[in-house]
Amino acid sequence: MAQPAHPQAMTPSRPGRTRTAPPMKPGNWPSSARYRTYLAFDFTGLVYLIAGFVVLRAAWAFGSGPEAWSALLASFAHPVYLAFHLVTLLSVIFVGVRFFRLFPKAQPARIGPAKPPPRPLLHAGLYVAWAGVTLLLVAVLGGIVP
Amino acid sequence: MKHFLLKIEPVIWLLFGAGIMVGTILLPGYLLTVGLAGPLGLLPADALSWERLHGMVSHPIGGLLFRLVLLALIALPLWKGAHHLRHFLIDLGGGGRDAVVAPLLYLLAAAGSVLGILAVVRL
Numbered sequence: 458m459a460q461p462a463h464p465q466a467m468t469p470s471r472p473g474r475t476r477t478a479p480p481m482k483p484g485n486w487p488s489s490a491r492y493r494t495y496l497a498f499d500f501t502g503l504v505y506l507i508a509g510f511v512v513l514r515a516a517w518a519f520g521s522g523p524e525a526w527s528a529l530l531a532s533f534a535h536p537v538y539l540a541f542h543l544v545t546l547l548s549v550i551f552v553g554v555r556f557f558r559l560f561p562k563a564q565p566a567r568i569g570p571a572k573p574p575p576r577p578l579l580h581a582g583l584y585v586a587w588a589g590v591t592l593l594l595v596a597v598l599g600g601i602v603p
Numbered sequence: 604m605k606h607f608l609l610k611i612e613p614v615i616w617l618l619f620g621a622g623i624m625v626g627t628i629l630l631p632g633y634l635l636t637v638g639l640a641g642p643l644g645l646l647p648a649d650a651l652s653w654e655r656l657h658g659m660v661s662h663p664i665g666g667l668l669f670r671l672v673l674l675a676l677i678a679l680p681l682w683k684g685a686h687h688l689r690h691f692l693i694d695l696g697g698g699g700r701d702a703v704v705a706p707l708l709y710l711l712a713a714a715g716s717v718l719g720i721l722a723v724v725r726l
Contacts, residue, residue: 502687594632
């Protein structure tokens with residue numbers, strides 16, 4: 458059986474300051490495509506945060522009665538709200554595509570006896586769930602199903 | 604504060620992860636109908652009427668599901684938003700202010716979530 462290594466085995470032969478590079482961002486970090494995409498993914502946080510409060514406003518108006526709900530729907534026809542909802546939809550699609558690509562890679566290799574399904578199957582399953590839930594909500598809220 | 608933030612990190616991550624996954628899956632259906640098609644007049648006249656939707660909320664099983672989906676649509680994007688916005692600000696060099704910014708963002712998400720619970724209870 459091998460003996461454990463000496464605690465000082467990796468120390469430099471001459472004592473002195475360990476030469477390590479200080480952590481620093483590359484000079485071109487804001488213009489690099491990879492960083493831009495990464496920052497855009499983080500920036501969707503602001504869109505989601507506002508969207509959560511807009512849905513809260515809608516729920517509150519709905520609970521306040523028919524007049525408040527009609528007023529809310531009328532306010533949603535304002536170009537600012539329409540633009541915000543369009544930007545939110547684009548942000549959600551961006552987040553979904555990026556996150557669903559990452560999700561299968563982030564799964565543990567095994568949980569007890571269970572192994573996750575193959576990555577392509579998991580990836581496709583997420584898209585099927587996404588499309589299915591979206592179609593169901595559009596059908597229910599759009600008045601297609603009673 | 605830094606120690607406290609590290610302590611609650613698993614809870615924040617749980618809500619953040621749920622916000623990305625569930626929020627992202629639920630939001631397009633809501634945005635396409637209530638946010639865009641309804642205001643643009645592309646839906647049947649009574650599709651988003653208060654009476655029709657209230658009928659759904661009043662259903663014993665469907666109403667509970669409706670409220671849960673609505674609460675998820677409110678609270679989960681708030682937590683995803685707060686956590687991602689925190690890291691966006693850190694990436695832009697605001698790490699020194701994180702001890703103030705992070706609690707403010709999480710308090711905002713928590714307050715919105717509590718109001719969300721009240722909003723779906725009073726439907």
